[in-house]
Amino acid sequence: MNKSFPTARRMGDIAPFHVMDLLARARALEEAGHDIVHMEVGEPDFPTPEPVLQAGMEALRAGHTRYTPATGLPALREAIAGFYERHHGVSVDPARIVITPGASGALQLIMGVLLNPGDRVLLPDPGYPCNRHFVRQFEGEGLGVPVGPETDYQLVARHLEEAWDARTVAAMAASPSNPTGTVVEAASLEALSAAARERGGVLVADEIYQGLVYDGHAPTALSVTDEAFVINSFSKYFGMTGWRLGWIVAPEEYVRALDKLAGNIFLSASTPAQHAALAAFSPETGEILEERRDAFRERRDFLLPALRELGFRLPGAPRGAFYLYADCSAFTDDSFAFAGDLLDRAGVAITPGIDFGAHRPDAHVRFAYTTRLDRLAEGVERLDRFLRT
Amino acid sequence: MNKSFPTARRMGDIAPFHVMDLLARARALEEAGHDIVHMEVGEPDFPTPEPVLQAGMEALRAGHTRYTPATGLPALREAIAGFYERHHGVSVDPARIVITPGASGALQLIMGVLLNPGDRVLLPDPGYPCNRHFVRQFEGEGLGVPVGPETDYQLVARHLEEAWDARTVAAMAASPSNPTGTVVEAASLEALSAAARERGGVLVADEIYQGLVYDGHAPTALSVTDEAFVINSFSKYFGMTGWRLGWIVAPEEYVRALDKLAGNIFLSASTPAQHAALAAFSPETGEILEERRDAFRERRDFLLPALRELGFRLPGAPRGAFYLYADCSAFTDDSFAFAGDLLDRAGVAITPGIDFGAHRPDAHVRFAYTTRLDRLAEGVERLDRFLRT
Numbered sequence: 001m002n003k004s005f006p007t008a009r010r011m012g013d014i015a016p017f018h019v020m021d022l023l024a025r026a027r028a029l030e031e032a033g034h035d036i037v038h039m040e041v042g043e044p045d046f047p048t049p050e051p052v053l054q055a056g057m058e059a060l061r062a063g064h065t066r067y068t069p070a071t072g073l074p075a076l077r078e079a080i081a082g083f084y085e086r087h088h089g090v091s092v093d094p095a096r097i098v099i100t101p102g103a104s105g106a107l108q109l110i111m112g113v114l115l116n117p118g119d120r121v122l123l124p125d126p127g128y129p130c131n132r133h134f135v136r137q138f139e140g141e142g143l144g145v146p147v148g149p150e151t152d153y154q155l156v157a158r159h160l161e162e163a164w165d166a167r168t169v170a171a172m173a174a175s176p177s178n179p180t181g182t183v184v185e186a187a188s189l190e191a192l193s194a195a196a197r198e199r200g201g202v203l204v205a206d207e208i209y210q211g212l213v214y215d216g217h218a219p220t221a222l223s224v225t226d227e228a229f230v231i232n233s234f235s236k237y238f239g240m241t242g243w244r245l246g247w248i249v250a251p252e253e254y255v256r257a258l259d260k261l262a263g264n265i266f267l268s269a270s271t272p273a274q275h276a277a278l279a280a281f282s283p284e285t286g287e288i289l290e291e292r293r294d295a296f297r298e299r300r301d302f303l304l305p306a307l308r309e310l311g312f313r314l315p316g317a318p319r320g321a322f323y324l325y326a327d328c329s330a331f332t333d334d335s336f337a338f339a340g341d342l343l344d345r346a347g348v349a350i351t352p353g354i355d356f357g358a359h360r361p362d363a364h365v366r367f368a369y370t371t372r373l374d375r376l377a378e379g380v381e382r383l384d385r386f387l388r389t
Numbered sequence: 390m391n392k393s394f395p396t397a398r399r400m401g402d403i404a405p406f407h408v409m410d411l412l413a414r415a416r417a418l419e420e421a422g423h424d425i426v427h428m429e430v431g432e433p434d435f436p437t438p439e440p441v442l443q444a445g446m447e448a449l450r451a452g453h454t455r456y457t458p459a460t461g462l463p464a465l466r467e468a469i470a471g472f473y474e475r476h477h478g479v480s481v482d483p484a485r486i487v488i489t490p491g492a493s494g495a496l497q498l499i500m501g502v503l504l505n506p507g508d509r510v511l512l513p514d515p516g517y518p519c520n521r522h523f524v525r526q527f528e529g530e531g532l533g534v535p536v537g538p539e540t541d542y543q544l545v546a547r548h549l550e551e552a553w554d555a556r557t558v559a560a561m562a563a564s565p566s567n568p569t570g571t572v573v574e575a576a577s578l579e580a581l582s583a584a585a586r587e588r589g590g591v592l593v594a595d596e597i598y599q600g601l602v603y604d605g606h607a608p609t610a611l612s613v614t615d616e617a618f619v620i621n622s623f624s625k626y627f628g629m630t631g632w633r634l635g636w637i638v639a640p641e642e643y644v645r646a647l648d649k650l651a652g653n654i655f656l657s658a659s660t661p662a663q664h665a666a667l668a669a670f671s672p673e674t675g676e677i678l679e680e681r682r683d684a685f686r687e688r689r690d691f692l693l694p695a696l697r698e699l700g701f702r703l704p705g706a707p708r709g710a711f712y713l714y715a716d717c718s719a720f721t722d723d724s725f726a727f728a729g730d731l732l733d734r735a736g737v738a739i740t741p742g743i744d745f746g747a748h749r750p751d752a753h754v755r756f757a758y759t760t761r762l763d764r765l766a767e768g769v770e771r772l773d774r775f776l777r778t
Binding site: 202271 | 398452656
């Protein structure tokens with residue numbers, strides 16, 4: 001008998017999250033009685049808002065537990081269109097909205113309808129690590145484009161002009177960005193989309209942190225073009241991470257293909273989650289979410305100057321999400337070892353740059369302010385002591 | 390500006406469900422006041438069992454709405470291992486169990502860790518149509534192997550010996566099968582797995598209808614080998630379709646890769662669904678599920694002889710799932726047109742063979758007994774009148 005098993009080569013290119021090793025160490029330390037300040041978690045510490053929970057329970061009581069259409073509940077697609085109208089003054093045909101199992105499902109569908117083997121997608125580096133893997137999943141190649149403070153850690157049209165080649169079919173932007181929290185302005189979104197479209201490609205705009213902006217607001221790509229893919233999610237701003245629910249607003253040319261692919265690979269997104277999400281746009285939920293946004297702002301307004309005071313460099317303008325991407329080169333040339341030491345010796349968990357790309361990861365770490373202000377203060381104190389010794 | 394959009398070639402190979410057109414016509418007829426007997430629906434008509442609904446509501450009350458580990462809640466993986474121990478007398482290490490967003494998620498992960506571009510997977514034809522598309526999604530090729538009454542519409546080891554080539558890496562079996570309801574015996578599962586392993590490949594056993602068997606029981610591939618992938622789901626037997634929750638039991642060699650891929654493309658399966666599913670194995674739920682199984686058996690025991698009486702040929706032994714795959718060649722050589730006529734003229738919705746493969750689809754239709762006995766009786770009466778005119 002042949003003892004070997006068939007194995008896909010793609011798995012050699014799909015990296016695990018390095019922070020997972022740190023998390024396992026953090027858990028072991030906690031089990032041994034140590035107190036850990038968690039500044040590594042990419043998930044809001046707030047529970048799902050009460051009106052959404054209530055709508056979820058009501059849906060279960062009413063027996064809403066069977067499949068929905070592949071593109072989602074019509075009422076939810078209309079509610080999302082209403083949200084764009086009210087919050088962004090943009091009119092979106094609900095027929096262009098596809099409900100997905102999280103933004104992860106959205107990324108799969110989009111890469112699935114776009115990519116042929118060998119096709120390239122331009123991605124900002126640093127950026128959300130899974131984007132590259134969604135591209136790789138469909139035998140495409142994510143090309144990381146180094147971005148830094150000079151463009152607020154975002155792709156600009158010039159990057160597309162320089163990096164686009166015959167194999168390139170799309171470019172991604174995330175606004176606000178994970179890990180940097182920076183925002184892309186409307187004019188830049190328009191230029192990015194135009195640069196992609198001029199080359200026969202498309203812009204994919206990840207707007208999952210859009211509701212979490214603390215200075216001004218983050219425009220949607222929908223306000224400048226109907227020819228980009230826009231991804232959003234109920235996870236971060238709406239506090240529904242574990243429900244796994246997101247959406248795509250697609251150029252109408254792709255709607256049929258997305259419907260077909262979703263029907264085949266997902267059947268549909270979670271039905272209880274979709275019914276619960278109908279309450280996500282209510283005024284009561286809105287009030288709760290705005291209070292939470294204020295709390296995140298307060299945390300950022302504490303943590304950003306505190307980190308700068310300690311000697312971290314944060315040259316960009318982190319206006320949203322709940323992350324600060326800090327240059328730690330004043331202290332180390334190995335951010336992975338730095339994060340490990342910080343955890344072991346000071347009980348503070350952060351994410352090393354290596355999880356976000358290949359552009360100077362050793363000089364960066366990500367701080368998440370997904371924990372209470374007093375815990376952030378404790379974390380800063382511990383950092384201060386750690387950096388002095 | 391270049392007005393064309395990039396498009397993946399795979400979308401040309403991924404077929405929509407043809408029954409969807411019939412469904413749209415059925416809905417239009419219903420809106421015009423006509424009564425339609427639905428025998429096309431691949432989803433139980435029973436709601437999620439009350440104890441599972443209650444556990445779901447309790448989970449929401451308790452705020453279980455954040456991400457779980459990528460492989461799922463440890464308690465649920467252990468509960469599933471317990472289920473194999475109690476119901477099949479098979480001991481499975483919970484570490485080999487990966488919780489997925491439905492069996493759809495399971496199929497994605499398995500094809501994702503197995504397939505390189507051009508790799509082949511042998512599939513029974515007729516079979517579940519999406520299987521071919523999960524293979525195509527990862528740039529593989531699903532090779533339909535014609536199966537008929539002589540092997541109870543199932544692959545047997547001989548098929549693998551004949552069809553396996555250098556590009557083949559896996560074969561799939563579904564027991565009970567959609568659309569035929571036939572079961573693979575343990576000896577055949579063992580021979581299928583051995584035939585695949587001898588050639589350096591693996592067997593992928595789809596057991597999502599395993600709980601729904603009406604004569605004897607359907608053995609799990611786990612009872613004969615640790616080297617096959619086994620897929621199961623909370624959708625069909627456990628009545629949780631819309632929750633989107635399933636699982637894989639994997640050869641231990643693949644667990645790390647599945648964990649890594651799941652963490653990247655799904656993050657995790659639905660958290661409320663996972664907590665609800667913890668109640669799926671309780672004795673109270675078990676009683677409800679067994680009553681439902683009795684109801685399905687009663688329906689099959691009515692519908693199978695009634696269809697034979699009408700002149701449909703059903704030579705296999707449909708022992709499970711909730712489908713009858715009927716040879717309609719006594720009435721038509723175009724099952725698609727036949728299903729359309731039956732809907733328009735008699736108000737009975739069924740699924741034409743074309744949705745299940747390329748092997749004599751024109752001679753077959755699928756009847757689903759996912760509706761009450763009195764409605765099935767009404768459907769049979771209408772069929773009788775339809776076939777006489």
